[in-house]
Amino acid sequence: MPRLIAWFVDNPVAANLLMLILVVGGLLMLPQIRKEEFPNVDTDYVQITVPYRGAAPEEVEKGVCIRIEEAIRGLEGIRKINTAAMEGLCNISVELFHDANKSKALDDINARVYSISTFPRETERPVVTEVTVTSTVMEITISGPTDERALKELAEEVREELTEDSRISQVEVLYARPYEISIEISEQQLRRHGLTFERVAEAIRDASLDVPGGSLKSDEGEILLRSKGQLYAGREFEDVVVLKRADGTALRLGEIATVVDGFEDTDLRVRFDGNPAVMLRISRIGDEDTLEIARAVKAYLARKQDSLPSGIALVISRDESQDLVDRLDALLGNAFSGFVLVVLILALFLRLRVALWVSAGIPIAILGALALFPVVGLTISSLSLMGFLLVLGIVVDDATVVGERIHAYQTQGMDARSAAIRGTSEVSIPVIFGVLTTMAAFLPIITIRGNLGSFFAAVGVTVILCLSFSLVESQLILPSHLAHRRARRTSAQREGRVAGIQDAVSNWLERLIANHYNPLMLKVVEYRYLVCAIGLGCMIVMGGMIAGERIVFQYFPSVEGDRLYATLTMPEGTSAEVTQRAARRLESSAERLRERLDQGRSAQESVVLHTMTSVGKRIGRGTLEFGGSEGSNYAEVLIELAPYRERGGMNSTEAAGLWRDLTARIPDALELAFTAEAFSAGKPIDIQLRGRDVAQLGAAAAELRATLQSYDGVFDLSDTFRAGKQEVLLAIRPEAELLGLSQRDLGTQVRQAFYGEEAQRVQRGRDDVRVMVRFPEAERASLGDLENLRIRTAEGAEVPSLSVARMVLGRGYSTINRVDGQRVISVRGDVDRSVNTPERVLASIAKTELPRIAERYPGISFALAGEAEDRAEAMKGLGEMSLMALLIIYALLAIPLRSYLQPLVIMSAIPFGFIGALLGHLLMGIDLVFFSLLGIVALSGVVVNASLVLVDYVNQQRRSGMELVPAVLRAGAVRFRPILLTSATTFFGLAPLMATANVSTTLFVPMAVSLGFGVLFATGVTLLLVPALYLIVDDFLRWARRHFAADAAAEQLERAAAALEASPGENSAN
Structure with missing residues (x-):
């Protein structure tokens, strides 16, 4: 490695060309990289749909569903079979294992389904498809006082004209009867x-x-015949x-x-702002760009407005591209603020030129990563930008350590070339292996299981790419730049103000080390066992706080959106007219809500943009749903709010609660739920009761609902056991x-x-x-x-x-649900997370009520579904991969240190990083969520870097002949500045995101809090606890050597004594 470093130092052209390739490559690829709000995900589902028009759910179940279940059961790769038998339709969702061969599974299912010859004669041909998720870009609503045919014909005209644009390929008409x-x-x-x-x-x-009719061949030519x-x-x-x-x-x-x-004779009535309406949904598929599609649609709408019939409105009712722009702008703003803070921190502790070259590693690493985005299939999305934001402070850690060491040698009078080579070579091993440990820590994020797991892979891959290029920059490019900078001028020649600040900070830091840290280290050396006991006590206290639920964990936080939904379910068989009247009540309460929210505002400043009502079909929310809810007994009312920034920070969840309070009781309503979540991992409470006796299932579901109702914070309870x-x-x-x-x-x-x-x-x-x-x-x-x-x-x-x-x-x-061949009734509900958490409710239910119900109703089993099922799968996968990551980190530490025990000393910082992350959540007043755990997992690779640099320096000093305690004290003093710098850059790089009040980025705040506060807390551990542990390990090794040496000496004496005792006998015999 020193030879390669020296070659680049002596060949600045090569270093500059390498930097130019990374920068230009990233800039050239940037316009070609697709932009989207969230990355595409592959689902593990195959959907089977068989229409059996006019048939009741039981006829559908017996005639179609059970026959398909029996046919495909046992096929390789199938994990679960979810079935819904509805009026006129059999819908089967086949869930595959994550590692299953999807193409083969799809072919096998196709073959089995199409080989069934015993379907009722009235069924239509089965449709078997692999489920793919398309990303909605925009929804356009066409409304006005006209008839249904005119609206649909206009919608089809708009669809045809939109798809003529090469940038738009998928447009579907919604809420229009066939x-x-x-x-x-x-x-x-x-x-x-x-x-x-x-x-x-x-x-x-x-x-x-x-x-x-074939063809007619005459002497003049061939003529086709057609009837x-x-x-x-x-x-x-x-x-x-x-x-x-x-x-x-x-x-x-x-x-x-x-x-x-x-x-078709179906009950479907849709109103938008009081007028009949249809809707067009424009989606993105494949490599299409969200922002390009949005621009094309908006340009078309601007042209189309003048040719619309009188009274017809053509408006954008949903714009995901704007959400993307808002989220990207917020993340980019936080990233820029973090970058500025990192540069300022570096400039305070390092000479300005060194600080600027160290900071240059950030854009170089990011642009290098962007150059490879098309190769690895990544896009510019909220998740990849989150990866860039997380790595903002981490990516300069290696450059900071290298730059600080080079700067230290230069200030000691060494020439620039020698300082660059020696300084980089001295820290190259800990820096390289430190970056590798950070990469290893992000591996679990790439392999998370569950419905949400695929989203986070972009974060991990982005971080790993950035770290790879930062390593190249810090080891090859940065030394060359620092070696060839002009000789440092005297302080009188430099700008006095900047130099004065830097000198003041440097002097303050030297005084801090000399007057406070060094004396403290002497105490740590003397009372090292007490120091470790205090550290262990901190861990026990934090464990007690977790066990006592002082720190609340919930899997998925409530993510607010700009839409409020009121979902109504009436008894099966309710006419559309009756449901329509009930929906009118929701519209009336929605109008009262508008009046409440708009108090003190003009009509132009109203926070309610649009209201939409659908009777006969529920309004889609862009989530992955099978079967859907259709029928004259279903209704849903949607309120579209102004964007968060335009409504003065008004909380949409509170608005949904107020809407609930303003709505009078609706007679005979089976379910009425008010929500404001943009998306979720599923119902917070979703308990499946499985069995064959429907009467028992119904009774058990009623008992379970009654029990759940008694829990604080549980609301909107319902079950799927409904009469048809x-x-x-x-x-x-x-x-x-x-x-x-x-x-x-x-x-x-x-x-x-x-x-x-x-x-x-x-x-x-x-x-x-x-x-x-x-x-x-x-x-x-x-x-x-x-x-x-x-x-x-x-x-x-x-x-x-x-x-x-x-x-x-x-x-x-109304609907017969089945899972793996058994009938299922699901009990579902929501939880007010300010009062209780789904995890706490489900843990209590599983411990007390579910065993009692199982005992009273033999033959019934229970399973968690929805958010709980996804949480269990994701947590299991994260735990397994985190353990693997820790083993990899241990190996990466053991190799350069050539020790089995020293890696454990370094890794002792990991649990204290976890403590710091928890304290950060308490300080920020936010709950611990799954995103927090991702930050903690990533933290495990970051916090060991500083410890590795410290321990490696101790080993270097001991190899040079220095005694143990002086080596530990010197390592602490010498490595204090780079350790403090790397921690400060990581924390302040994430500080703007942690302090954000923007609702579009609140989803990512827990991850940043875990990483930022964890690194900050672990700094103190690295500077104090790690040296103490190092000394304790050495004490143990010396004790072991003395003990085994004493045993060996005693054994030798015993053998000698035995030999002496035997000698007289032998002599006498002679």
Whole structure:
């Protein structure tokens, strides 16, 4: 290594070219790196969807879901099978192991599912897809006092025009019902003309189709033949001939039926600021850039406004690109402030030129890392910027140690070249291995498991890249620059003010070392065992504070957003009109909330930007959800608030709580929840009850809900055990079989009359339009219509349905959830984290109530889901990888030190860094969260650097012949300045982020607090406790040597005495 350092010192052109390559490479790559709020993540899910239109959840479960579960169970790579059987749909989410071969698993699942031949005839083709997460960039709402068709047509027009831009590839229309052509024929007309639904549907299929006719080859060339008769519009179907009479006349469909070219018969009503609305969601996929897409959309909207119909509003209702810009601006601002503080700290302790060259290592390392971003697949995101921010103070640690040592030799009168080579070589081993230990500490962050784990890999990779290039800069580039700086001028020649400050700080530091630190070190040497006992006592006290919950831990903090949600669930079967009236109450309370929040503000300054109401479907939140919630009993109201900076720091969580208080009780509501979280790791409380006896599951769920309700801070409790819609169960009578009727005949004719017979599907533009034949709505609106239905026998006779079928009224389930083949009921709730934590509630429940319920209801098992499940997985993975990282750090310390015990002395700073991190959380008044643990894990590699530099210097002095105690005292005095500098730069580099009040960056504050305060506290440990431990270890080794030496001497004496005792006998024998 010294030869390589000397070569770069003697060849400044090579050093400058290396620096130029890193800087230019980063600047060239910067415009090409994609910008996004959060990095793309790969999911471990495969989704299977099978539509079974018109079927009840139990029919879906038995006819479709269970058959798929049985088919795919046991396939390699499958971890869990989550099933939801809903009305008309089977939705199965297959969770794979993290290390599973996803392509093979997808192929295997496809093969098994498509090999099933026993699905009911009415099911549609299964769709098997690998789940991918697309990032929403923007949502556009089109609203106005017009009809549904006009809104949807305008939305499709906007979609087509947007996708013409090469920067935009994914635009989907939301909250618009699918088109459908409904052909409604009364029973009277069917009977009058002797028709059936099947005959009408067959007539449509025969008349509406295109048939290729091959080709005609003539002397002039080849001509394609086509029979073109496909119908597309509703009015075209009116001319279809359904019956030819004996007299040659034809009966056309329009004569006996009403053809409605409209929308599917589903309950979906959306209002935006009081007007009917549809929405467009623009997403980013692949390598598309969020900011480029946003610019393209905004430019299009500016052009489109003038051509909109009168009264129609086209507004941006959600702009994730602005969130990205705000978060990036905040992080960049904190990074710049941190950089300035680091430079100032270095300038106080080092000569200005040395400080500037040491600080130059920050942009060089960052630009070098950016140059490799495209290679490793990283993007500029909130997470990668967080990595840059974390490394801001760490990245100069190695350069600070090198620069300080070079500066020390130069101030002693050594020439610049020799000082650069000797100073760098002297600390190269501890610096190199210190950086490697820091890299090792960030490895667990790259390999975190769970839904959130993939996000944090960008932080770890960014830090490791920066540290790699900082090592290159500190060992090769920095020595060359410091070796070739101009000779230091006298203080009179330098600018007096800067020099005066630097000299004052330097003198103060020398006095601090001479008058306070050195005398204290003498006491530490003398009372080293007491010092270690005090350190151990601090650890015990901190452990007691954690056990006593003085420091609260929660997995995922509440991340506030700018949107308030009120989610309403009414009983199954509730009409859309009733749900609509309930939603109106939420809108009224939302208006009262607006008045409260806007007190003292003008209309233009209102903190409420928009209000959106959806009945029949819940509003998407950009999270990964399977199945969704649709139906006339669901409603959701959304309030869009002004950005945090524009609403005067108003807390959105408190606003959601106020909205809850302003909302009167809604009769019959099963669930009403108010939230303001931007995103979460899942429900804070989500307990799954698994078993086969549904009645037992329901009773156990009720008991569990009642118990949870008694806990302070627990609110918005609900469970998934809900009665479904009323059902009429039809069974064929025995006497009907004598007429040739079967259960299938009965079910098919009832389905055709009330749900409809699908005649065909028409591809109309991008839309797949179903053509349905059914009774008019007036003839399928009551039980009387079912009772009056006439069933046709095989001979063509017609009999009343009551005479051939038994009808039993019942009620099924709204949704049947299953996990790994067992029915599941989930009990879910939220926790007010200012009062309680989910961890505390779940720990108490698991210890007391769950065992009692399990004892009362044999056959029922429990499992944690949602946030708790993800927490357990992430914590387990983090713990395993942290242990591995500690082993790697130990090895990296043991190799240069050539000792088994000295690495343990150095690593003793790690638990005290943990103590510092906890004290930092107490001082800042924030809870310990998972992000805090990530900072603590990273801290373990940072705090050992200073200890390594200290211990390595002690070893150097001892190798040069110095006695132990003088070597320890000298090492403390010599290494005091670089240790203090590296700790100060790390802390102050993170200080702006720790002090931020910006809501967009509060997510990252706990990580910065752990690292900053941990390093700060560990500095004192390094300067005092590590020397004490070093001496204690030496005491132990000397004691061991004396003990074993004494034993060896005693053994030799015994052997000699035995030999002497044997000698007289031998002589006498002679």
